[in-house]
Amino acid sequence: MRFGQISSEIEEIIGKMTNPTILEELLKLAATANSLAEFKQSLAKINI
Structure with a gap:
């Protein structure tokens, strides 16, 4: 993984996302x- 182990909090937030456009944006951000x-920071802005 690029940044090593991610927190369960981040994993949970992303796991609940279903919008393909947002998921694609997160992939680009990652x-x-x-x-x-x-x-x-970017995830927090998207997940408002």
Whole structure:
């Protein structure tokens, strides 16, 4: 994995998402984020 082990919180949030557009955006963010913290920030904005 790119950022190592992810927290169960992140896994749970993403696991509940069903919108393919948002999931695709998260995939892009995971591939381009400079750090896990940056990805978490983006995830928080999407998961409002």
